Structures are given as structure tokens and as C-alpha cells.
Amino acid sequence: MLIAREIDSKDIELVLDYWYSRSQSQLKEMGADLNRMPSRFEFKKKLDLQIHTDYQLKKEFTCIWLKKGEAIGHNNITNISFGNHAFMHLHIWDIKNRRSGLGLQLLQKSIPIFFKKFDLQTLYCEPFSKNPAPNNTLKKLGFTFEKKYITIPGIINFEQEVNRWNLTKYNYALKKWI
Numbered sequence: 467m468l469i470a471r472e473i474d475s476k477d478i479e480l481v482l483d484y485w486y487s488r489s490q491s492q493l494k495e496m497g498a499d500l501n502r503m504p505s506r507f508e509f510k511k512k513l514d515l516q517i518h519t520d521y522q523l524k525k526e527f528t529c530i531w532l533k534k535g536e537a538i539g540h541n542n543i544t545n546i547s548f549g550n551h552a553f554m555h556l557h558i559w560d561i562k563n564r565r566s567g568l569g570l571q572l573l574q575k576s577i578p579i580f581f582k583k584f585d586l587q588t589l590y591c592e593p594f595s596k597n598p599a600p601n602n603t604l605k606k607l608g609f610t611f612e613k614k615y616i617t618i619p620g621i622i623n624f625e626q627e628v629n630r631w632n633l634t635k636y637n638y639a640l641k642k643w644i
């Protein structure tokens with residue numbers, strides 16, 4: 467049984483455990499850099515603030531992914547512009563749960579939450595171009611490849627080549643899985 471639901475205060479330590487147990491090489495595969503990570507305390511404050519901010523004002527929002535009642539990952543959006551767009555990120559925490567179709571199925575549950583709660587026109591995702599897992603997953607989900615370019619996609623990222631994928635509200639509405 468797979469569920470995607472909005473983050474709750476009790477989930478915060480699980481998200482933090484994921485980020486602060488990554489090695490430098492695991493972070494690098496995702497385009498992130500240990501030296502750019504905020505302190506665990508700062509990260510916790512950001513998640514607390516996110517949870518307690520009204521939807522219309524939220525800049526970030528997180529869904530927790532569950533398998534048989536156990537939290538196994540998270541899927542968040544950042545740079546939210548309510549009624550307009552947001553940028554998506556996807557993480558299954560333990561390698562044993564990856565590459566067996568869970569990411570694809572759980573995204574099909576959390577993407578509708580993002581579109582509905584934030585009235586999005588376009589959902590973007592900009593994974594590191596050299597990270598095949600998210601790029602293949604987005605393609606399989608039916609995101610449209612927009613461009614490849616060099617940027618610093620987030621505060622924990624180094625400058626890198628990313629692939630920008632998008633899912634417009636129109637294309638989302640055509641998906642059989644919503």
C-alpha cells in the first residue's frame with residue numbers, strides 16, 4: 467500500500483536523518499555539496515516554518531512517501547509561486563527501496579497534491595544531468611524535456627548542468643493516473 471501525504475511535525479527528524487547521513491559522494495551524485503548544507507538546526511527550523519505557513523504563502527512544501535505505513539522517502543517543491551509554478555525534488559531514502567517502481571508510483575500520488583494545493587500552471591524539475599534516476603523517472607512519468615543548462619539549482623547545490631523538465635497543467639490533466 468503506497469501513500470503520499472503532507473509532511474507533519476513528527477516526520478521532520480526522518481527527513482533530517484536522510485540528509486545528514488548522506489556521504490559526500492552520495493550528495494555529489496545528486497548535485498549537492500556537503501559544505502553547502504545548512505546546519506541540522508537551521509534545516510529543522512526551515513521545515514518547521516514550512517509546516518506552519520499558510521498554503522498561499524508557502525515557498526516550500528513536502529510530501530512524505532509511505533510504503534505499508536512506513537515513511538520511505540519525500541517529494542518536495544520549492545520556489546513555489548502560488549497559482550503559477552514550483553520546482554520539484556524527489557528522494558527515496560534507502561537504496562533497497564529504489565529502482566523497483568516505487569518512485570514512479572509515489573510521484574503519481576504526490577504530483578496531484580502539488581497541482582491541487584498550489585493551483586499550479588507548471589511543475590518543473592531540474593535534476594543534475596548526470597543523475598539518471600530522476601531523469602529517467604521524469605521521462606517515464608510524461609514530463610516534457612525543455613532544456614539543458616548550467617545553473618546552481620538550489621542552496622545545497624554546486625554549479626552544474628541540469629535538465630529542465632516540465633509538466634504543464636494541460637499535460638497533467640491528460641494523465642491517466644490522476
Ligand SMILES: CC(C)(COP(=O)(O)OP(=O)(O)OC[C@H]1O[C@@H](n2cnc3c(N)ncnc32)[C@H](O)[C@@H]1OP(=O)(O)O)[C@@H](O)C(=O)NCCC(=O)NCCS
Binds near residue numbers: 555558569593600
Ligand atoms: C529518483 C528516485 C526517487 C526514483 O525512484 P525509483 O523508485 O528508484 O524509480 P523507479 O524504479 O520508479 O524507476 C523509474 C524509471 O527510472 C529508471 N531508473 C531509476 N533509477 C535509475 C538509475 N539509478 N539508473 C538508471 N535508470 C534508473 C527506471 O529504470 C525506470 O525506467 P524504466 O521503467 O524505463 O526502466 C530514486 O531513485 C531516488 O531517490 N534516488 C536517489 C535520490 C536522487 O537522486 N534524487 C534526485 C535528486 S534531483
